[in-house]
Amino acid sequence: MQITRLATPTHETVLRVHDASIGLTGFIAVHSTKLGPAAGGLRMRPYNSEDAALTDALRLAEGMTYKNAAAGLPLGGGKAVIMGDAAQKTSAHLLTFARAINTLEGDYWTAEDMGMSPADMALLATETKYVAGLPDGPHASGDPSPITARGIFNSIRVTAKHRFGSEDLTGRTVAVQGLGHVGTYLCEFLHTAGAKLIVADIDAKRVAALAAKYDAQTAGPDDILTVNADILAPCAIGAILNVDSIAKLNVAAVCGGANNQLATAEDGARLHTRGILYAPDFVANAGGIINVATEVLATGNRAAYVDEKLSAVESTLDRIFARAKTMDCSPSDVAVAIVDEMLADKAA
Ligand code: NAD
Numbered sequence: 286m287q288i289t290r291l292a293t294p295t296h297e298t299v300l301r302v303h304d305a306s307i308g309l310t311g312f313i314a315v316h317s318t319k320l321g322p323a324a325g326g327l328r329m330r331p332y333n334s335e336d337a338a339l340t341d342a343l344r345l346a347e348g349m350t351y352k353n354a355a356a357g358l359p360l361g362g363g364k365a366v367i368m369g370d371a372a373q374k375t376s377a378h379l380l381t382f383a384r385a386i387n388t389l390e391g392d393y394w395t396a397e398d399m400g401m402s403p404a405d406m407a408l409l410a411t412e413t414k415y416v417a418g419l420p421d422g423p424h425a426s427g428d429p430s431p432i433t434a435r436g437i438f439n440s441i442r443v444t445a446k447h448r449f450g451s452e453d454l455t456g457r458t459v460a461v462q463g464l465g466h467v468g469t470y471l472c473e474f475l476h477t478a479g480a481k482l483i484v485a486d487i488d489a490k491r492v493a494a495l496a497a498k499y500d501a502q503t504a505g506p507d508d509i510l511t512v513n514a515d516i517l518a519p520c521a522i523g524a525i526l527n528v529d530s531i532a533k534l535n536v537a538a539v540c541g542g543a544n545n546q547l548a549t550a551e552d553g554a555r556l557h558t559r560g561i562l563y564a565p566d567f568v569a570n571a572g573g574i575i576n577v578a579t580e581v582l583a584t585g586n587r588a589a590y591v592d593e594k595l596s597a598v599e600s601t602l603d604r605i606f607a608r609a610k611t612m613d614c615s616p617s618d619v620a621v622a623i624v625d626e627m628l629a630d631k632a633a
Contacts, residue, residue, distance in 0.1 A: 323361040325395070356601075424580045429574075469495065526546045544570065
């Protein structure tokens with residue numbers, strides 16, 4: 286295995302991990318350890334080039350710095366990628382990569398991301414201790430989705446308070462795009478709170494099942510972005526809030542679980558200009574990383590730790606919306622500025 290340290294002005298440490306004998310090329314990007322060890326998942330997917338894989342690792346690692354800091358976790362941001370089809374993954378790929386993670390001596394903790402399973406994390410753990418998302422063991426944190434959904438539900442209530450003057454969701458219509466792990470749990474929370482649902486997924490069976498269970502209206506996967514509702518909750522894919530879709534939105538607020546909902550940073554301002562209140566995704570969907578943090582930090586009493594951090598996320602979002610109103614700007618810009626201040630304070 287060859288490990289090459291790449292110099293980047295934006296990230297603390299970036300490693301290229303290569304082993305031609307087993308067809309492995311990947312990158313580990315540590316964006317920041319100012320607040321604690323960098324934590325973020327390991328992703329395996331085909332990339333067109335090494336540049337594309339490196340760019341993805343750098344972008345995702347930076348995103349984790351913001352997500353972990355906004356959640357009030359003593360963790361920095363990092364991410365790792367392996368180039369290739371996850372269906373072609375071998376034990377040799379994972380064990381070699383685990384040895385590369387060890388060279389960072391705890392500056393980077395990995396966990397599941399696209400193309401990885403709890404079983405893969407268990408295999409990594411035979412070679413490195415810097416891994417979370419394990420299927421079992423004393424600190425295993427299990428499926429993060431229910432906690433992620435709880436955090437989004439709480440964030441929707443905070444969003445409703447700022448947009449409509451009340452957290453009460455009774456009779457409010459929420460359009461949910463994506464009925465996977467997170468979307469399904471979120472629908473349950475919303476239905477229990479008395480909200481009306483409009484649901485969409487590319488999987489028609491999921492749509493039919495959820496519609497029947499919660500007496501929800503349905504919409505096509507693209508139409509969900511134009512339906513008339515109070516709040517849109519994107520829980521499927523990223524970059525769905527862009528110059529075209531924002532012009533057609535028919536909601537007063539957006540708050541959901543999908544990562545990287547804004548196609549570009551300017552799309553936060555576009556939403557603001559249209560008077561649509563946007564809950565920054567990396568704040569609203571932090572429940573998942575909070576759950577993983579209980580494992581990385583071996584917090585013990587997981588439920589209490591999760592409750593405390595989820596409640597802090599509500600306060601942070603409240604503060605973000607209040608500041609955005611005062612400054613007449615996008616909550617996403619405020620969220621980024623707040624984390625930048627936290628990092629600057631730590632450096633001072
Ligand atoms: P998932 O794969 O279980 O569910 C995604 C759902 O979206 C699937 O049902 C899929 O059919 C549907 N979908 C895909 N493309 C779609 C489209 N164009 N229109 C409508 N539906 C579409 O994933 P998940 O774990 O529920 O995560 C959902 C999102 O939340 C992702 O962006 C993920 O990165 C993010 N997220 C998840 C967690 C977590 O704890 N699982 C934590 C933080 C962020």
